[in-house]
Amino acid sequence: MRSNSIDTANLTGIFADGRWIAADGDDLLEVVNPATERVIGYAPMASDRDVDVAVQAATRALPAWSAAGPTARAFVLSRLAIEVEARAEDFGRIVTRENGSPVQETTSTAMNAARILAYYASLAGSLDCEDLRPSGVAGLVSRVARRPVGVAGLITPWNFPLSILAMKLGPALLAGCTVVAKPAPETPLHLAVLAEALVAAEVPPGVVNLVAGGVSTGQAIVEHPGVAKIAFTGSTEAGRQIAVACARQLKPVTLELGGKSAALVLDDVDADVLRANLMRASLRNNGQTCYAATRLLLPRARYAELVDAVADVVQGAVVGDPMREETQVGPLVSDRQRQRVEDYVALGRSEGATVATGGSRPQHLPVGYYVEPTLFTDSNPGMRIAREEIFGPVLVAMPYADEDEGIAMVNDSPFGLAGMVYGDDLDRAERVACRFEAGTVGINSLVLNPVAPFGGWKESGLGVELGPEAVTPYLRYQSVTGNLR
Numbered sequence: 001m002r003s004n005s006i007d008t009a010n011l012t013g014i015f016a017d018g019r020w021i022a023a024d025g026d027d028l029l030e031v032v033n034p035a036t037e038r039v040i041g042y043a044p045m046a047s048d049r050d051v052d053v054a055v056q057a058a059t060r061a062l063p064a065w066s067a068a069g070p071t072a073r074a075f076v077l078s079r080l081a082i083e084v085e086a087r088a089e090d091f092g093r094i095v096t097r098e099n100g101s102p103v104q105e106t107t108s109t110a111m112n113a114a115r116i117l118a119y120y121a122s123l124a125g126s127l128d129c130e131d132l133r134p135s136g137v138a139g140l141v142s143r144v145a146r147r148p149v150g151v152a153g154l155i156t157p158w159n160f161p162l163s164i165l166a167m168k169l170g171p172a173l174l175a176g177c178t179v180v181a182k183p184a185p186e187t188p189l190h191l192a193v194l195a196e197a198l199v200a201a202e203v204p205p206g207v208v209n210l211v212a213g214g215v216s217t218g219q220a221i222v223e224h225p226g227v228a229k230i231a232f233t234g235s236t237e238a239g240r241q242i243a244v245a246c247a248r249q250l251k252p253v254t255l256e257l258g259g260k261s262a263a264l265v266l267d268d269v270d271a272d273v274l275r276a277n278l279m280r281a282s283l284r285n286n287g288q289t290c291y292a293a294t295r296l297l298l299p300r301a302r303y304a305e306l307v308d309a310v311a312d313v314v315q316g317a318v319v320g321d322p323m324r325e326e327t328q329v330g331p332l333v334s335d336r337q338r339q340r341v342e343d344y345v346a347l348g349r350s351e352g353a354t355v356a357t358g359g360s361r362p363q364h365l366p367v368g369y370y371v372e373p374t375l376f377t378d379s380n381p382g383m384r385i386a387r388e389e390i391f392g393p394v395l396v397a398m399p400y401a402d403e404d405e406g407i408a409m410v411n412d413s414p415f416g417l418a419g420m421v422y423g424d425d426l427d428r429a430e431r432v433a434c435r436f437e438a439g440t441v442g443i444n445s446l447v448l449n450p451v452a453p454f455g456g457w458k459e460s461g462l463g464v465e466l467g468p469e470a471v472t473p474y475l476r477y478q479s480v481t482g483n484l485r
Helices: 048-067 070-086 088-099 109-121 124-128 161-175 191-200 215-223 236-249 271-282 300-316 335-351 403-411 426-433
Strands: 013-016 019-022 028-033 038-044 131-134 141-148 151-155 178-182 208-210 229-233 253-256 261-265 293-299 354-357 374-377 394-400 418-422 440-443 475-482
Touching: 013 048, 013 191, 028 088, 048 141, 048 151, 048 178, 048 208, 048 215, 070 088, 070 109, 070 124, 070 161, 070 191, 088 109, 088 161, 088 191, 109 161, 124 161, 151 161, 151 215, 161 178, 161 229, 178 215, 191 208, 215 236, 229 236, 236 253, 261 271, 261 403, 271 293, 271 300, 271 418, 293 300, 293 403, 293 418, 300 354, 300 374, 300 394, 335 354, 335 394, 394 403, 403 426, 418 426, 426 440
Parallel strands: 151 178, 151 229, 178 208, 229 253, 261 293, 261 418, 293 394, 374 394, 418 440
Antiparallel strands: 013 019, 013 208, 028 038, 131 141, 141 475, 354 374
């Protein structure tokens, strides 16, 4: 399903029943390398019929996969983790060419995905044990059984296509679900490598099915009566539409949505710690990270000093070809995304904010969807650039007077995905972090821990991913009560 060179790839069908099947329609997704603006491949736009073929394959595979038991499923998950990691170079190169992520980011994408899959394999024992519960009535006991919900539809975004799929795939497969997965239309080509890994890992046919497509394909998955559960990562607006569609069907849904995370920099911070962590916490993946801490709340007494420290990092970021090891900021995923970011930069200026550094296209990069990393100052919490998700390398710095005002500014947001506290006194920093209205908060760094739940509050989503808590949404429970032994 792909050419001999991983630099280009063409999908000619859907992956269902453990093999590639010709697509129903003739419509194609054109995949453009955002660094060169050149087409690097094509993928079929899966039709409603294609989705139905994938769902039917998953439905046929469900009884045997469910009956196999957690230990057997975990063994397959472990094999898949090994095969995914074995293709790290292929995954890294093709994802960089699909979405412009710097290769220093995508080099580890397969290892991160493999780590997540292996973690869920390690949880098999917690599902294998039998759960007997006394009823309080003499002689009566309840046996609580965990069953997979059925076929799960997994819909993932373009910014971290493999890692985010693994966050859904691991718990779904361990729980005994079979799946139909669809990546974003900008990043379908890595499915060729993933299908190779699935076959090499001997994942039973029909357990994992892959389709490419756009909004209509995603809608077909969400509305298909054979799909029992949806897991979606993407924008808040798209999440609302999916939630409504699932509500009509009383279909369970997990939503990991947008964010406008804040970094609260305490007055005792070591400026060097701020400098060392700013790129990963706030500008990771060209600023296209849902939990990136793009609102920088700085103590008024040290505002000028800390703005200078931030500006030094932002201005010094290496912008260029994402295939070069030294590149820290590559192109945005598409011309449309670049236009969105540029519109917000123009909006910030019109709102009265000052561009301290950046704000334009890099002059040395006339080709590619590049935007300079940008820092706004003279900002306030009411500005749209401080309230709306930009999803690009744009930071907004604002001063606060004291700790209480800083916390109030952190929580004055419709989003609650993540946040960050910078400070030298770690006990104080933890106390402050616990006051955030957000699902994930980092202290002096911002990373996702596979063994800890990750989920948004407020308009940032419903439910959680990662950690053992992520398995429950793929399960349904049955209690059988009687004089049981």
